[in-house]
Amino acid sequence: MTGILTARPLPARSRAFDLLLAGALCVTAGFLSLAQAHFGGILAFGMLVPLIWRRTHPELVFFAVCSVAALQWLIGVDLQPGNIGLLVALYAISVYGDTRLSRIALGIGGLGVLMAVSRYWSNSDWKQQVTMMVALGALVFGVWAFGERRRTRGLYVNQLEERAAQLERDRDRESKLAVSNERTRIAREIHDVVAHGLSIMIVQADGGLYAADQSPEAAKKALATIGDTGRASLTEMRKMLGLLKQDEQNELDPNQPRPQPGVSSLPELIDNVREAGLNVTYDVTGEPRDLPALLGLTAYRIVQEGLTNTLKHAGPGARTSVSLDFGREMLTVVVTDDGRGAGVAPSSDPGHGLVGMRQRASVSGGTVSAGPKAGGGYEVIAKLPYNLPSGE
Structure with a gap:
């Protein structure tokens, strides 16, 4: 019962639609009821005007419309076009109302069918009475079932949207982490x-x-x-x-610091990867030169991450190549494979390794591009200038 008196939040467009719907029903069904039942037709407006609030207060609207319909039954006013408000109110409570009260409303609708048959078809033979009871019962149940289906679908869509939003928040949080x-x-x-x-x-x-x-x-x-x-x-x-935008107050690893790897350590890295079962070729072009420690470390880590991704995603039998080109102004590092990694949708995994590679390259003033190759496989290209930008 909680929440019956609490108005549901409703967009302005939906409020305008409900107002228009109730107004149209009053103009059509309401005045037709006046023409048919004269003074008793006034009760039709009591079943149609409350529909303005059918989404904000569906339970109250339903019970108000049912009360007017019960009064109509008691004073002996015939069925009239305004009784369509009962079906609209039943649909509203099944879609927007409390689930338990929606089932109670279905029971009330069934009771209303029995009351209508007993009053308005009391002089008919039993076959006509049964026919009308089945027809009205099917109409009531059909309206309620359609509303329940609409409610279930809406809940499912809301869950999907919430899940997608949560996944996006998790992805952003993991990326920031x-x-x-x-x-x-x-x-x-x-x-x-x-x-x-x-x-x-x-x-x-x-x-x-x-x-x-x-x-x-x-x-x-x-x-x-x-x-x-x-x-x-x-x-x-x-x-x-x-x-770095945060204070440099992180505690260092308690272990003794060790020399960081560089380009000269790549042959050892590639040998280790070969022992893991990956077919790797290593090629160096241009005239090798001594690199700043940070630049050599960046190149090493990019190759390491590229080979790690190949081991994870390229599949068995993939061939991989690592090439270093010592140009005049920059070192170009290329890690490529012919595996099945290109078949993986890039959006399915943002790739923390790629984040790390780009972060490292940006520190050295370089860039990293990665993605599937046209002929199949995956390729990582890093361009690392020898000299850091001046003016720091």
């Missing part, structure tokens, strides 16, 4: 990169101090190395701090 975790991991890695640069600077400073008196040229060379290393480390650190 993936980015947050990736940033935390990159912050830990940049710690090792900067620590490596500072270690070089300390060693060069100690050596330069020792050689200052005996070999001024060696001391100058050490100072130049310190300057280059310091500028490179500072640029990398500023780039990272500009990317």
